[in-house]
Amino acid sequence: MADATIKKVCVIGAGTMGAGIAAQIANAGVPVLLLDIVPKDGDNRNAIAEGAVKKMLKTDPAPFMGKRPAKLVETGNIEDDLGKVAECDWVVEAIIERLDIKQDLYAKLEEVRKDGTAVSSNTSTIPLEQLTDGRSDAFKRDFLITHFFNPPRYMRLIELVAGPKTNPDTLEMVREFVDRKLGKTPVDAEDSPGFIANRIGTFWIQQAVNSAFDMGMTVEEVDEIGGKPMGVPKTGIFGLIDLIGIDLMPHLMKSLTSTLPKDDWYQKIARSEPLIEEMIESGYTGRKGKGGFYTLEKGEDGKRTKMAKDLKSGEYRAAARPGLVRGSAAKGDLGKLISMKGKVGDYAWAVLGPTLSYAASIVPEATATVVGVDDAMKLGYNWKFGPFEMIDKIGAAKLVERLEADDLPVPEILKIAGDRSFYRVENGKRQYLGTDGEYHDIVRPDGVLLLEDIKLSSEPIMANGSAALWDIGDGVVALEFTGKMNALDEQVMKLIQKAIPVVKKDYKAFVVYNEGSNFSAGANLGLAMFAMNIAAWSEVEKLVKGGQDAYKALKYAPFPVVSAPAGMALGGGCEICLNSDAIQAHAETYIGLVECGVGIIPGWGGCGEFISRWKDNPRHPAGPMPAVSKAFETISTATVAKSAAEAKELGFLRRDDGITMNRDRLLYDAKQRALAMVDGYEAPEKPEYRLPGPSGKAALELAVESFHKQGKATDHDVTVAGELAYVLTGGDTDITQVVTEAEMLKLEREAFMRLVRNPKSQARVEHMLETGKPLRN
Numbered sequence: 001m002a003d004a005t006i007k008k009v010c011v012i013g014a015g016t017m018g019a020g021i022a023a024q025i026a027n028a029g030v031p032v033l034l035l036d037i038v039p040k041d042g043d044n045r046n047a048i049a050e051g052a053v054k055k056m057l058k059t060d061p062a063p064f065m066g067k068r069p070a071k072l073v074e075t076g077n078i079e080d081d082l083g084k085v086a087e088c089d090w091v092v093e094a095i096i097e098r099l100d101i102k103q104d105l106y107a108k109l110e111e112v113r114k115d116g117t118a119v120s121s122n123t124s125t126i127p128l129e130q131l132t133d134g135r136s137d138a139f140k141r142d143f144l145i146t147h148f149f150n151p152p153r154y155m156r157l158i159e160l161v162a163g164p165k166t167n168p169d170t171l172e173m174v175r176e177f178v179d180r181k182l183g184k185t186p187v188d189a190e191d192s193p194g195f196i197a198n199r200i201g202t203f204w205i206q207q208a209v210n211s212a213f214d215m216g217m218t219v220e221e222v223d224e225i226g227g228k229p230m231g232v233p234k235t236g237i238f239g240l241i242d243l244i245g246i247d248l249m250p251h252l253m254k255s256l257t258s259t260l261p262k263d264d265w266y267q268k269i270a271r272s273e274p275l276i277e278e279m280i281e282s283g284y285t286g287r288k289g290k291g292g293f294y295t296l297e298k299g300e301d302g303k304r305t306k307m308a309k310d311l312k313s314g315e316y317r318a319a320a321r322p323g324l325v326r327g328s329a330a331k332g333d334l335g336k337l338i339s340m341k342g343k344v345g346d347y348a349w350a351v352l353g354p355t356l357s358y359a360a361s362i363v364p365e366a367t368a369t370v371v372g373v374d375d376a377m378k379l380g381y382n383w384k385f386g387p388f389e390m391i392d393k394i395g396a397a398k399l400v401e402r403l404e405a406d407d408l409p410v411p412e413i414l415k416i417a418g419d420r421s422f423y424r425v426e427n428g429k430r431q432y433l434g435t436d437g438e439y440h441d442i443v444r445p446d447g448v449l450l451l452e453d454i455k456l457s458s459e460p461i462m463a464n465g466s467a468a469l470w471d472i473g474d475g476v477v478a479l480e481f482t483g484k485m486n487a488l489d490e491q492v493m494k495l496i497q498k499a500i501p502v503v504k505k506d507y508k509a510f511v512v513y514n515e516g517s518n519f520s521a522g523a524n525l526g527l528a529m530f531a532m533n534i535a536a537w538s539e540v541e542k543l544v545k546g547g548q549d550a551y552k553a554l555k556y557a558p559f560p561v562v563s564a565p566a567g568m569a570l571g572g573g574c575e576i577c578l579n580s581d582a583i584q585a586h587a588e589t590y591i592g593l594v595e596c597g598v599g600i601i602p603g604w605g606g607c608g609e610f611i612s613r614w615k616d617n618p619r620h621p622a623g624p625m626p627a628v629s630k631a632f633e634t635i636s637t638a639t640v641a642k643s644a645a646e647a648k649e650l651g652f653l654r655r656d657d658g659i660t661m662n663r664d665r666l667l668y669d670a671k672q673r674a675l676a677m678v679d680g681y682e683a684p685e686k687p688e689y690r691l692p693g694p695s696g697k698a699a700l701e702l703a704v705e706s707f708h709k710q711g712k713a714t715d716h717d718v719t720v721a722g723e724l725a726y727v728l729t730g731g732d733t734d735i736t737q738v739v740t741e742a743e744m745l746k747l748e749r750e751a752f753m754r755l756v757r758n759p760k761s762q763a764r765v766e767h768m769l770e771t772g773k774p775l776r777n
Helices: 016-027 047-056 078-087 099-112 137-141 168-181 197-215 219-225 236-244 248-259 265-269 274-281 327-331 334-339 343-361 370-381 387-394 396-405 412-417 490-506 525-533 537-555 572-578 606-615 624-636 644-650 663-676 694-709 715-728 741-756 759-771
Strands: 009-012 032-036 073-077 090-093 118-121 143-148 157-162 185-188 294-298 304-309 316-318 423-426 429-433 439-441 467-471 476-481 509-512 561-563 567-570 582-586 589-592 658-660
Touching (some): 009 016, 009 078, 016 047, 016 143, 032 078, 047 073, 073 078, 078 099, 090 099, 090 168, 099 118, 118 168, 137 143, 157 168, 197 219, 197 236, 197 248, 197 265, 197 343, 197 370, 219 236, 219 304, 236 294, 265 343, 327 334, 334 387, 343 396, 343 412, 387 396, 387 423, 396 412, 467 490, 476 490, 490 537, 509 663, 525 537, 525 759, 537 572, 537 741, 567 572, 572 606, 582 589, 589 644, 606 624, 606 715, 606 741, 624 694, 624 715, 658 663, 694 715, 715 741, 715 759, 741 759
Parallel strands (some): 009 032, 009 090, 032 073, 090 118, 118 143, 561 582, 567 589, 582 658
Antiparallel strands (some): 143 157, 294 304, 304 316, 423 429, 429 439, 467 476
């Protein structure tokens, strides 16, 4: 594989972006050299790079996926350590956006780097042609632009820009590395100002802000209309500006106006508002400053009230909830949204009309296809739909009709489309409309397998309201959760039980996977709460027993089972992973047994399985108490791993479980993992536990009581922890007796039922359903 040639990377520039890029390279397990200038003051010549690493270890959200990756970062300075570039296969330049300083650095790099070492700039503003001016042909062959998005760990987009002399092999080497190792989705961009995402994104924000001032809108109205209804993150427009920093706006404007042609549409809308200039001057730069368009104000009672900036008076007032957008328009029907009477429709059109027209105008100038535009905006700005997907929702012909009515530009690609859509499904393949007027297949890279593609040409093997079973080829099936938040209920358990004999008869292996934002947030608490409210205890116990039976049936099925979580895998979502033969997790998996946070304990086998993980860990002390103590500590505090790497440290993943960096490669990797286990597969033997019993329970409760006295644990925390301790220590047993798996499940089930009958646990469940936050009672 091409990425194997990149064994060490140098990042020059230890600012927010450069340090973040270095952290993500280290997260991939690759050594990285982080260099910056020598500080003017102090004796430590590496202080800037060292300080950046220390800061990242304290930053939230964390740039590092754990503490171990930080050890892969070697720090230094440009004056003393630039010669170490000769040890590296790729150099990423992420210094100040000044052409003269960058060119000076490249001249020095040319003297020390070895031939074939890729050199790339993280610039978002300076054309590649200018960056390499004056450099040798050999340097130009190895040079490209790799534009990461902030924060580099979490944002999946990377824009790749190659020059006319860039060696295709160098480009491919970097592409493979950022894809497979760093988990990014590379999008090819042309060497044009702003590339793709920032060019469209800056236009969109500018147009939205201009229209808000021109139309007398409030910031809350703008964020409601321009947020979820448009498929934009819930921050909306002004909330997003607060997040990225209000002071960034003038920099983006200056950059684009200085590089775009004078007749570009952005030049016509680029303007500054006196109120925004005043906010920046007085330190109101958003979340990183004193406040922004929103701020929190502490009252006399100590409570914080969300305040919003009045765009007319410039004063803060209590933020309102306008409630203007209702029905299908609120759920993403863009045609309905822009057609609504009054300021909702007027504002929605004022933003969407010009933005979609502008996005269409940069194909093929900024990127060759509509797919590149859509991917860039979805991955770089977290839009739910790309601009051309939005146009399909409205209808290209209808959009053109309205653009013409308002005397707005109609780009050539919209004329090419006519009354056709930009995307279609033909013979089970998704296709896009090219600039040649013909449809072309969307081709996935090797090693990318998506359930959304499989669904285009097949029907599920079986399905119900909460789950579906899909044939993903080569004798492997995938179980998909389909309920809200992929919550788990008796329908999921029934489908698992129904699937096992079918898979045994006709298939080889089983993968648990879905393409939702989260693998599963756990059991369906709404259904459980309904049953509790009507005291249907037998139904609650039926749900618990049904989950235990289904998970154990899967665990002991005569074929390998691999779980492939991504996003949140909490509670029951974690437990199905623990009951699997192996886990192939996306790097950004947040996994944990969080039941204690809602006043209950794991009920689908999580207690016994988690003890087994620690008992079988060769690095962990032997004996009945160490594994129990570790399980108690993690489960009682509802600890969640904040990455797959941390999940290994916490015991949710085994040492040999796999981690996939690129989300699009997760299903393929899980399938290959399952297939590799088929030959000679035997179901695991049922575990037997030797547990400490009452003496161990007393020791655990003593620790909880200490926290209770310090005010770190509430009265009900003590109750819940006591039930958990009883289960984990095996109930009325001692280390001379064997506790079977069936007995552990019975203990777990009985403790669970005692807790759900407790009014304080019921209050916790209800509070979680209403607010999404735990109740400390």
